[in-house]
Amino acid sequence: MVTLSEENYLKAIYHLGNQGEDAVSTNAIAEQIDTKASSVTDMVKKLAEKELANYVKYQGVSLTKSGRLTARSVIRKHRLWETFLVNKLNFSWDEVHEIAEQLEHIKSEKLIDKLDDFLENPTHDPHGDPIPDKNGNYTNVKSKSILEFNIGNQGELINVKDSSDAFLKYLNKNKLALGDTIKVVDFEPFDESFTIETKSKTMTISKDVAENLYLSI
Amino acid sequence: MVTLSEENYLKAIYHLGNQGEDAVSTNAIAEQIDTKASSVTDMVKKLAEKELANYVKYQGVSLTKSGRLTARSVIRKHRLWETFLVNKLNFSWDEVHEIAEQLEHIKSEKLIDKLDDFLENPTHDPHGDPIPDKNGNYTNVKSKSILEFNIGNQGELINVKDSSDAFLKYLNKNKLALGDTIKVVDFEPFDESFTIETKSKTMTISKDVAENLYLSI
DNA sequence: TAAGTTTTTTAGCCTCGCCTAAAAATATTT
DNA sequence: AAATATTTTTAGGCGAGGCTAAAAAACTTA
Numbered sequence: 192m193v194t195l196s197e198e199n200y201l202k203a204i205y206h207l208g209n210q211g212e213d214a215v216s217t218n219a220i221a222e223q224i225d226t227k228a229s230s231v232t233d234m235v236k237k238l239a240e241k242e243l244a245n246y247v248k249y250q251g252v253s254l255t256k257s258g259r260l261t262a263r264s265v266i267r268k269h270r271l272w273e274t275f276l277v278n279k280l281n282f283s284w285d286e287v288h289e290i291a292e293q294l295e296h297i298k299s300e301k302l303i304d305k306l307d308d309f310l311e312n313p314t315h316d317p318h319g320d321p322i323p324d325k326n327g328n329y330t331n332v333k334s335k336s337i338l339e340f341n342i343g344n345q346g347e348l349i350n351v352k353d354s355s356d357a358f359l360k361y362l363n364k365n366k367l368a369l370g371d372t373i374k375v376v377d378f379e380p381f382d383e384s385f386t387i388e389t390k391s392k393t394m395t396i397s398k399d400v401a402e403n404l405y406l407s408i
Numbered sequence: 409m410v411t412l413s414e415e416n417y418l419k420a421i422y423h424l425g426n427q428g429e430d431a432v433s434t435n436a437i438a439e440q441i442d443t444k445a446s447s448v449t450d451m452v453k454k455l456a457e458k459e460l461a462n463y464v465k466y467q468g469v470s471l472t473k474s475g476r477l478t479a480r481s482v483i484r485k486h487r488l489w490e491t492f493l494v495n496k497l498n499f500s501w502d503e504v505h506e507i508a509e510q511l512e513h514i515k516s517e518k519l520i521d522k523l524d525d526f527l528e529n530p531t532h533d534p535h536g537d538p539i540p541d542k543n544g545n546y547t548n549v550k551s552k553s554i555l556e557f558n559i560g561n562q563g564e565l566i567n568v569k570d571s572s573d574a575f576l577k578y579l580n581k582n583k584l585a586l587g588d589t590i591k592v593v594d595f596e597p598f599d600e601s602f603t604i605e606t607k608s609k610t611m612t613i614s615k616d617v618a619e620n621l622y623l624s625i
Numbered sequence: 626t627a628a629g630t631t632t633t634t635t636a637g638c639c640t641c642g643c644c645t646a647a648a649a650a651t652a653t654t655t
Numbered sequence: 656a657a658a659t660a661t662t663t664t665t666a667g668g669c670g671a672g673g674c675t676a677a678a679a680a681a682c683t684t685a
Contacts, residue, residue, distance in 0.1 A: 194671080194672090196671080196672065196673095216632080216633090217632075217633055217634085218631095218632065218633080226672090226673075226674095227673080227674065227675085228632075228633065228634085229633085229634070229635080229673090229674075229675080229676095230672070230673055230674075231633095232633065232634055232635085233634095233671095233672075233673085234672075234673095237671095237672095248633080248634075248680090249632080249633060249634080249679095249680060249681065276519075279526060280519070280522040280523060280526055281522065282518075282522065286518075289516075290514070290516050290519050293514045293515065293516075294511075294514060297507070297510045297511060298510065299506075299507050299510075301499075301503075302493075302497070302507050305497040305498065305499065306497060309496060309497055411641080411642090413641080413642065413643095433662080433663090434662075434663055434664085435661095435662065435663080443642090443643075443644095444643075444644065444645085445662075445663065445664085446643090446644075446645080446646095446663085446664070446665080447642070447643055447644075448663090449663065449664055449665085450641095450642075450643085450664095451642075451643095454641095465650090465663080465664075466649095466650060466651065466662080466663060466664080
């Protein structure tokens with residue numbers, strides 16, 4: 192049995208360390224899940240005992256195969272629930288994260304399979320993140336941040352990295368949505384801002400915004 | 409903040425004690441939630457401190473107004489989630505209880521309001537139990553157990569008291585469903601069995617079954 | 626490389642929700 | 656009413672998952 196708290200640690204290690212491949216520092220985990228480094232040390236030992244994580248004192252943590260699969264299963268649930276909240280209950284995508292943080296811990300294989308079917312087996316959640324299937328596999332659409340685009344290039348907005356309320360509200364306000372085709376028409380070296388063009392308008396975005404928008408390549 | 413465990417105790421007291429009106433014994437609660445009497449004593453003190461319950465040593469527990477409302481809100485969530493599972497995810501009604509036990513503790517007013525709307529504001533769950541509205545009010549359709557019916561009387565099956573897997577499977581097997589019109593056509597004093605008639609058939613049910621079927625009056 | 630800084634771990638403590646065993650109160654029999 | 660049985664409470668303990676403060680290890684930097 193993996194506890195709720197353990198699931199949260201696995202998720203954190205997964206996200207911080209390149210799907211749990213790379214060693215992640217105690218402090219990084221502590222910051223991510225808003226706890227103290229000493230608590231992380233305790234928990235990480237427990238995860239290692241359960242063979243969910245690899246842990247060497249003073250050298251950080253990574254996930255074992257089993258830990259990675261468990262993390263992906265939690266992420267699968269999180270993203271399916273987010274999709275449910277947005278597509279079926281009409282939440283806006285900037286208010287679903289906290290609720291999904293709770294729902295992702297509900298234990299029932301059958302529930303999540305049926306939810307998946309009910310949502311017609313979505314491959315991506317409302318933020319454009321891929322939803323792992325029941326075996327933990329997912330297809331990753333190749334994309335890169337607008338920061339790496341040159342003038343004249345274009346792509347489809349398929350993912351937003353920052354999922355803070357503030358950022359998602361900004362996108363809503365500026366009518367930028369997943370699926371939009373975006374063309375880079377200018378770049379200002381002074382502040383690293385970009386001018387982009389969509390079907391409906393031309394606008395300038397700051398570097399902070401650009402680095403969070405991922406376009407298909 | 410009411411914890412998950414506290415919510416479970418409130419629910420138990422509510423169900424055991426006529427909506428929490430009557431004093432409920434420590435032992436009864438312990439049995440209901442599968443714990444020890446000493447644990448119940450501990451928790452009940454905490455509920456009393458939070459003014460969710462009235463507790464006098466050696467004399468049982470009842471709910472305060474606030475405790476009753478909290479209990480109803482948990483019950484509302486439970487029944488809405490059960491309705492979701494059956495109506496939207498195609499679960500059969502005998503497999504939803506455990507999952508709803510988990511979902512009922514998800515904390516978000518907005519979620520439950522939106523779920524309510526999505527389900528088109530149902531007044532009863534799949535077992536025929538009334539779903540309280542957001543203020544904790546509900547309309548109770550008058551009903552009584554088949555045990556109390558006389559030969560010749562009939563009513564609509566609006567509620568089943570036992571919600572065990574075994575009983576619900578029995579109903580499915582015998583094609584008895586909420587909403588069916590049932591007429592009592594015979595009673596056998598020897599074993600207190602009843603013969604009942606529905607649109608599609610005539611069958612005999614034992615006392616154990618009869619006492620769990622509630623018909624409108 | 627030695628000193629200072631930062632990170633990580635250890636040690637000890639806390640609360641929650643549970644437990645067992647024993648004591649106290651209440652109910653039931655005789 | 657006394658004896659017995661049952662129920663409830665108290666006392667003390669345990670594991671999970673946190674915390675603080677201090678010690679230890681690992682890194683920077685002079």
